[in-house]
Amino acid sequence: MIVPTMAEMMAQGKQPEVLFWVGAAGSFDDRAKKITRAFVKILHQANVDFAVLGTEESSTGDAAKRAGNEFLFQMQAVTNIEVLNAYEVKTIVTCDPHSFNTLKNEYPSLGGKYTVFHHTQYIKKLIADGRLSVNDSILKNKRLTYHDPCYLGRANDEYESPRDLIKRLGVHLTEMKRSKSTALCCGAGGAQMFKEPEKGDKDINVLRTEDALETNPEIIATGCPYCNTMMIDGVKFKEKEADVLVLDIAELIAQANEL
Amino acid sequence: MQYIPNIIFALILIAGIGFFVKNIRKLIRNIKLGKEVDRSDNKAARWKNMAKIALGQYKMVRRPVSGILHVAVYLGFIIINIEVLEIIIDGLLGTHRVFQPILGDGFYAFLIGTFEILAALVFVSVIVFWIRRNVIKLKRFWNKEMKGWPKNDGNIILYFEMVLMSLFIVMNASDIAFQEAGIGNPISQFVYPILKGFTPEMLHIIEQSAWWIHIVGILIFLNYLYYSKHLHILLAFPNTFYAKLQPKGQLDNLEAVTKEVQLMMDPSADPYAAPAEGAEDEVPEKFGASDVTDLNWVQLMNAYTCTECGRCTSSCPANLTGKELSPRAIMMKTRDRMEEVGANIDANGGTFKDDGKQLLNDYITPEELWACTSCNACVQECPINIDPLSIIMDMRRYLVMEESAAPQELNMMMTNIENNGAPWQYNQMDRLNWKDEE
Numbered sequence: 001m002i003v004p005t006m007a008e009m010m011a012q013g014k015q016p017e018v019l020f021w022v023g024a025a026g027s028f029d030d031r032a033k034k035i036t037r038a039f040v041k042i043l044h045q046a047n048v049d050f051a052v053l054g055t056e057e058s059s060t061g062d063a064a065k066r067a068g069n070e071f072l073f074q075m076q077a078v079t080n081i082e083v084l085n086a087y088e089v090k091t092i093v094t095c096d097p098h099s100f101n102t103l104k105n106e107y108p109s110l111g112g113k114y115t116v117f118h119h120t121q122y123i124k125k126l127i128a129d130g131r132l133s134v135n136d137s138i139l140k141n142k143r144l145t146y147h148d149p150c151y152l153g154r155a156n157d158e159y160e161s162p163r164d165l166i167k168r169l170g171v172h173l174t175e176m177k178r179s180k181s182t183a184l185c186c187g188a189g190g191a192q193m194f195k196e197p198e199k200g201d202k203d204i205n206v207l208r209t210e211d212a213l214e215t216n217p218e219i220i221a222t223g224c225p226y227c228n229t230m231m232i233d234g235v236k237f238k239e240k241e242a243d244v245l246v247l248d249i250a251e252l253i254a255q256a257n258e259l
Numbered sequence: 260m261q262y263i264p265n266i267i268f269a270l271i272l273i274a275g276i277g278f279f280v281k282n283i284r285k286l287i288r289n290i291k292l293g294k295e296v297d298r299s300d301n302k303a304a305r306w307k308n309m310a311k312i313a314l315g316q317y318k319m320v321r322r323p324v325s326g327i328l329h330v331a332v333y334l335g336f337i338i339i340n341i342e343v344l345e346i347i348i349d350g351l352l353g354t355h356r357v358f359q360p361i362l363g364d365g366f367y368a369f370l371i372g373t374f375e376i377l378a379a380l381v382f383v384s385v386i387v388f389w390i391r392r393n394v395i396k397l398k399r400f401w402n403k404e405m406k407g408w409p410k411n412d413g414n415i416i417l418y419f420e421m422v423l424m425s426l427f428i429v430m431n432a433s434d435i436a437f438q439e440a441g442i443g444n445p446i447s448q449f450v451y452p453i454l455k456g457f458t459p460e461m462l463h464i465i466e467q468s469a470w471w472i473h474i475v476g477i478l479i480f481l482n483y484l485y486y487s488k489h490l491h492i493l494l495a496f497p498n499t500f501y502a503k504l505q506p507k508g509q510l511d512n513l514e515a516v517t518k519e520v521q522l523m524m525d526p527s528a529d530p531y532a533a534p535a536e537g538a539e540d541e542v543p544e545k546f547g548a549s550d551v552t553d554l555n556w557v558q559l560m561n562a563y564t565c566t567e568c569g570r571c572t573s574s575c576p577a578n579l580t581g582k583e584l585s586p587r588a589i590m591m592k593t594r595d596r597m598e599e600v601g602a603n604i605d606a607n608g609g610t611f612k613d614d615g616k617q618l619l620n621d622y623i624t625p626e627e628l629w630a631c632t633s634c635n636a637c638v639q640e641c642p643i644n645i646d647p648l649s650i651i652m653d654m655r656r657y658l659v660m661e662e663s664a665a666p667q668e669l670n671m672m673m674t675n676i677e678n679n680g681a682p683w684q685y686n687q688m689d690r691l692n693w694k695d696e697e
Contacts, residue, residue, distance in 0.1 A: 068655030155508025190633030
């Protein structure tokens, strides 16, 4: 697929309207890469003039910061900010709520001031600007529940953009008993993704998957590559992978629009 | 001789308030053990938060049952205090119901009537609270950290409130003139017939006793606050005022680290340069927190403000899945250690003498800290904006940056970020491979 880099853009003397921050998961994780590609297809359909940093992108440092390594975080941040500022980046969109939170909230005081969108916010804006529409017939009446990523929801009070997009899919949305500001974490945040959980009587992702399965869904939608992994693992643990799909909202829109 | 009750009353009042003030000064001293943090910005938003969250109880009703009951107790507590003002004036001047002639019978009856109804509402709510704790045994009141004193403390406060409200009603019910007038007694009129069998002299003794026990009880309760979890009735206001205003996901960037990073990234910086004049003896700043004195004063105020309701713990994903972590316990342990440090300072003539203990390990274990997913559910649920997550993060910072004591898998993750720019062991040069796959 055609994915221009900032370096190529610069060589042609062009400045894209938005930088797509892919994030480590979106770049390397096999499952998350599908979300990345789905989002690029949407950007293409809406004729968005975008670019990525490619090999010049590096970890935002979120996981290091939450693990307590402020040094590593700030080293990453300062390096990334140097690259972003050199390309005079103004607007960033990302499919990863952790990158979204860090770029939006934690980079400004270190010299990185950008307008940052989560991809659900950006897609909503594309629709509002008349650049994209969502076909509501392909997924019509599918039973769907939505899991709020903590770093989009509680961390940044964004509950409506993902739901606005879900409503356009024509699906039947059932909320979990814990949703929006009371949503339960998937278990990946705060660098938990990269370690075994502490001793307990259950894994968090299993508890959250049980919340989701109570709504009897065909699709568990989410907006975070880490939540996605955790929920897929949870669905496998509950032996429901034949009945329940875990999909990102970008993938659902790409499906609906047959991209 | 006739002034003896007034003098006794004045002495009790001075002692009660004096002892309370002494403890409040100690509390402020302990809070100031924390590091400076600037929360003087955006006053308008801070006043708004205080009005909405502390005064307006906005977050309490997220859980409707306990929320509405709490609003009843809260309103009763605040409004009935107007009556306490009358009691104090009566006590000092030797008057009886001094507000009655000033406010006029009608309005006075309306006021006292309102107080009586509120007192009854408080009484009923407190009974329901007691049942929720002790009969229904709601899980959040029976977590591990709620054994012993915290459990008794919760019940003692409820008993205090039951007794104080009963005394107020009995005081009115045994006031013959007040009952005969028959106005402003919507609740006590039902207690009056029970007491009617007593002689007028006996009724007068009951009324006076109820009056005295009531006001002395209030002063004891006031002084009990400092030793209990109940300080939130005062500290909820400053706590919501000084709470963080940024999005919950935003973690502070450590300034000390920023300086170091700038030095490392600055090609013209001389790493072997002699320290600046006068800076030779400067102790390098400690990163993160291992004891209460490394936390900031807002975090310490949070610990005094916590009323141990457990809404945080009951929504914590780690706690819900049986992990050691409980955000409420983080706050309780922080307070316990702060009290210990404060007592140490008092015992050693104003300076802290090393006791070989610290908040980390002696109170809060790494296992608790590493179980946190930083999901902010605890911060969201706290009805008065306490932030347990910030303490957890500061202590993780100490573990990692001062002790290199992260779990092994996290060390690997961090090494990968350092070397490959990603938490996994992938080559940076493969970062764009996804565009040609599929």
